Amino acid sequence: MRPRKRDALLLWLLVCSGVAEALEPISTTIAVGMAAALTGILARYQNIFNYFHECCRPEWISFNRTRLKTDLDSKLFGQHIASRIILKAVTGFMSNDNPKKPLVLSLHGWTGTGKNFVSKLIADSIYAEGMHSGFVHVFTSTLHFPHAEHIATYKSQLQQWVRGNVTNCERSMFIFDEMDKMHPGLIDSIKPYLDYYDKLDGVSYRKSIFIFLSNAGGEDIIQTALEFWKEGRKREEIELKDLEKALSLSVFNNNNNGFFRSSLIDRSLVDSFVPFLPLEYRHLVQCAIAEMKARNMKPNHKVAENVARDLVYFPKSERVFSVKGCKSIESKLDFYS
Ligand SMILES: *[C@@H]1O[C@H](CO)[C@@H](O)[C@H](O)[C@H]1NC(C)=O
Ligand SMILES: *[C@@H]1O[C@H](CO)[C@@H](O)[C@H](O)[C@H]1NC(C)=O
Numbered sequence: 610m611r612p613r614k615r616d617a618l619l620l621w622l623l624v625c626s627g628v629a630e631a632l633e634p635i636s637t638t639i640a641v642g643m644a645a646a647l648t649g650i651l652a653r654y655q656n657i658f659n660y661f662h663e664c665c666r667p668e669w670i671s672f673n674r675t676r677l678k679t680d681l682d683s684k685l686f687g688q689h690i691a692s693r694i695i696l697k698a699v700t701g702f703m704s705n706d707n708p709k710k711p712l713v714l715s716l717h718g719w720t721g722t723g724k725n726f727v728s729k730l731i732a733d734s735i736y737a738e739g740m741h742s743g744f745v746h747v748f749t750s751t752l753h754f755p756h757a758e759h760i761a762t763y764k765s766q767l768q769q770w771v772r773g774n775v776t777n778c779e780r781s782m783f784i785f786d787e788m789d790k791m792h793p794g795l796i797d798s799i800k801p802y803l804d805y806y807d808k809l810d811g812v813s814y815r816k817s818i819f820i821f822l823s824n825a826g827g828e829d830i831i832q833t834a835l836e837f838w839k840e841g842r843k844r845e846e847i848e849l850k851d852l853e854k855a856l857s858l859s860v861f862n863n864n865n866n867g868f869f870r871s872s873l874i875d876r877s878l879v880d881s882f883v884p885f886l887p888l889e890y891r892h893l894v895q896c897a898i899a900e901m902k903a904r905n906m907k908p909n910h911k912v913a914e915n916v917a918r919d920l921v922y923f924p925k926s927e928r929v930f931s932v933k934g935c936k937s938i939e940s941k942l943d944f945y946s
Contacts, residue, residue: 677700
């Protein structure tokens with residue numbers, strides 16, 4: 610092993626594993642000696658080094674509310690309700706040293722409205738490594754669990770993964786994308802982890818975060834947004850209560866929906882249902898400008914407007930909301946610049 614790698618591993622042993630703290634009364638020399646011996650052993654297992662470069666400690670995992678608030682205010686467009694709920698829910702959860710259950714958020718809305726993006730902002734505000742953190746796990750239905758006939762295998766695999774990862778670090782985060790395409794049984798298999806249990810088989814899940822993303826309810830949200838628009842009312846006047854009923858009803862009524870047959874909702878294991886509104890032209894202009902900044906390009910309003918104007922909007926006659934939201938901005942921008 611190269612010396613630098615060895616030093617890094619030594620440092621990890623001292624900082625991550627708490628060896629240094631545990632041995633405080635004994636001289637540091639002995640602690641370092643012991644760690645060095647351990648390093649020798651571990652040196653043979655390179656993957657252990659890779660695995661542990663980040664550790665489950667406050668140096669790597671600590672919530673920065675200012676960061677989340679700033680990011681939500683400046684990088685997420687057109688989502689005044691989602692923004693407010695997320696900030697409140699995550700802040701409340703992360704500032705409680707003894708939560709009674711894990712934080713469970715269910716994000717609903719049409720494609721490209723910012724559900725994945727918000728998950729990333731949450732991860733960025735908690736983990737030093739953001740979405741690259743070894744403690745953040747993303748599961749996509751069509752990618753990880755594509756075949757209905759393998760459901761039994763998927764179930765035990767998912768249970769093992771969640772249990773294994775939370776055992777390693779209680780501040781783990783799990784993101785389930787495409788919930789509407791997920792086999793209902795799969796969610797049932799992790800339900801106990803979301804509940805008010807002190808411990809299950811010796812593992813406490815109470816400090817973990819589960820985020821579910823789905824299109825379910827998206828159409829009802831659009832309907833409500835459209836009604837407001839038609840009545841000439843401001844988008845910002847839409848409140849959670851205007852969407853809550855439509856959202857829960859549609860979630861229940863859609864038979865093909867992973868949520869429907871699993872009893873997540875009946876048992877109120879979800880702390881917040883978060884609606885994402887469909888995006889308008891002006892939001893897509895903002896997205897385009899943000900994307901230019903992210904690419905270190907000089908923000909150009911004219912180009913941003915051209916990009917946004919070129920996208921598809923609905924309903925056909927009024928052209929109010931974007932079909933694909935900010936999702937299509939990236940490739941369009943390549944074309945224009
Ligand atoms: C929290 O985030 C803000 C904004 O990104 C940053 O300026 C500040 O340094 C962060 N605080 C800590 C303790 O990392
Ligand atoms: C943690 O989850 C990942 C999937 O994101 C899985 O590959 C890995 O085996 C899990 N780790 C443990 C210790 O179970």
